[in-house]
Amino acid sequence: MSKNRSTRTFLGRGNFAEVTRVGEILRMETVGGMLLVGAAIIAIIWANSPWADGYFTVRDITIGLPSLHLDLTIGQWASDGLLAIFFFLTGLELKKEFVIGDLRTPATALVPVAAAFGGVAVPAIIYVIINLGTPSGLQGWAIPTATDIAFAVAVLAILGSHLPSALRIFLLTLAVVDDLIAIVIIAIFYADGFSLVPLLLTLIPLAAYAVLTHVFPRFFGRSAWAPWVILLPIGIVAWALLHSSGVHATIAGVALGFAVPVRRMAKHGGPDSGPGLAEVLEHRLRPLSSGFAVPVFAFFAAGVAIGGVDGFISAVTDPVMIGILAGLVLGKPIGITLTTWLLTRFTKARLDGSLAWIDVIGVGLLAGIGFTVSLLVAELSFGPDSPHGDHAKIAIFTASVLAALLAAIVLRARNKHYRKNTEEESVDLDDDGIPDVYQGRDGESARD
Template structure:
């Protein structure tokens, strides 16, 4: 049967993990820088929590973590730990919602051709770790309640590992990791909303959705001014918390509502220099990465690492399922999802890369620190089991980080060469020379100057 003349041949297809289109690379660069710095702060907070919790000052750590404050009349008398998990992480998920909206509207998820790879990889990277966990606990007679713990990827922690080992991982691989983590975050918030919601207060939930509708209308009619959105956002968050749905769902919902496309000039109104989503993300991403997530880690990662606790990680079914889910399940899921997608879409891998590079990225995705700790707290009510699950998250993430560091460092000479080629700007015009060869990239990203990541 003759080939369809309108179907591009495999030789004409752009390489998988090739050079990113210039608009996409520019948009992602700032997010990656902030997440990398935030990841370093996150690592420091986790270390402080572990040292503090395993020192003679553990009593002070517990006193601070369990101290309650708030407004009891509004149902908001929470401990410091719960304020961090339900309040500060709502900022993290708000930024994640904005990033997901941007990916859906103008990024890699805007078309099926570009969305299929990270979406399939993320879904496989969530399903297989859950399956590994359920297999382990089924064989060991444990509780299936923690099946969702090893599902998520912590992008900040992963980027911090790359920064610590001083790697030059190509921008396309970093962008893929970021998109993968964004889809992971969406999966995690759906799991939290569906499976960890109990004792619904329908009146509070209805009021929260009414607030979200007002939020949407304010965006729809281009109403500006933080004095509209901040009080409304806090009210939506408080109502969502009191409804029984985890309060972080409010953050994702508002992030998805915010516009991420700029309005053109209309009449006497000039064109927008930044969309509401861009402005909000610019303001809140440093707060999320540098304050919210590290503070959550400070009060969630304080696990007593005694001999019996560490022994339980490898002898009890639930924590062992978490460790193997992160280290083995994530690796197999992300790599298999990427490889099979490439095979079925007939995409060819960037000739400068090898499947070993994708394997390293899949291992790196096994770092599931922040969201894994959050889901671990929600999954179990027994304090001892919760502590063991937290220890398993730490151990699994550290193993994944160490293995990924070894795999990435082996190829860093190649990464350094690609990095230098991607960033060479001989004419000092602010645009790397690789983007000035061939057709000019359109704002929609469908055509790029050096083989963008399209399948």
């Protein structure tokens, strides 16, 4: 009996509040993921059509202010500017996970954090091994390390999969940590022409942004115009200064996201009376990010002239493409599953009885769908004149499709079992708004 008490279960249902929060996030990402995929497909078709010149002409139009180092092409505005909105939401989600989500508790965070690191390290190692004989390709080592949660959720929606709440939370938390690792990699390894003065000046608008959002959270949360009229200009200044420093400007989005308070807002020192400012801003900006910013970025980043059969053969034989394919399709599920399994061997933990290891493999395959951040890293890794750049983008799209198909095979095979779990999670006999399987786990706190 003492042995059972000392055995910790992971990938269990968790608490209802977290399940509800994650479910809302994933529902919002579903449409965005479909738009993302659609935009990428349109770009690839256009870039390989008789009208391809029009696509590349539009993408390469330069606009902006040279005096502020902001004379960028439309494609660069999409990757450096619009994608900052996506990274702002990433910063918000990261902070929420650390403050009120699963990452706030070390014991709960251990599995997804370790799995995320395994899912980054193994693809990178595989890529480097394959490209050891290609020095010019080694700089793309970080391309297969990313996970695109929007694309993955879109796949789940298309499949109609009844993925259990525990696996959904695991996938989202893993992807959030994965994004954090990608942010660190971009900031450290992909700075271009680093300049200290603009970087230090960036701290001024960041500090102003943090002070305003913490001192007046209710004002910005309730006002429809204040975030756009006050916070947005401050954010743009921070973004422009960081861009001038040589650090990729999207990092400004993350920093601004971290500056926003997360906890629910109290009124006149009383009890919690409303959602935190982070949640308010997320609800307002996620449609802009998922419905416009990320699809537009994908549209301008994914358009690659394959060059017919000969061009595709050239890409397939490039170690860069082979490394990305192997890293995403094989490295991701291997790294995530192996790391999770090792935790069960070296800690007193076991997989929840409602799940099997094939479920973890399925999530690992979904995590192999690396698109948005992978495309960004590919652009940062290879210049416009490098053939590796186009080959990398072909590889990212191909690997994401392969990972999606393999995940579909695994998850569809388990759908009957998942449906049974989902039905259990929806039973609420006492009609109190909390499914019965969560009663006794989080009690009344589940309502908050």
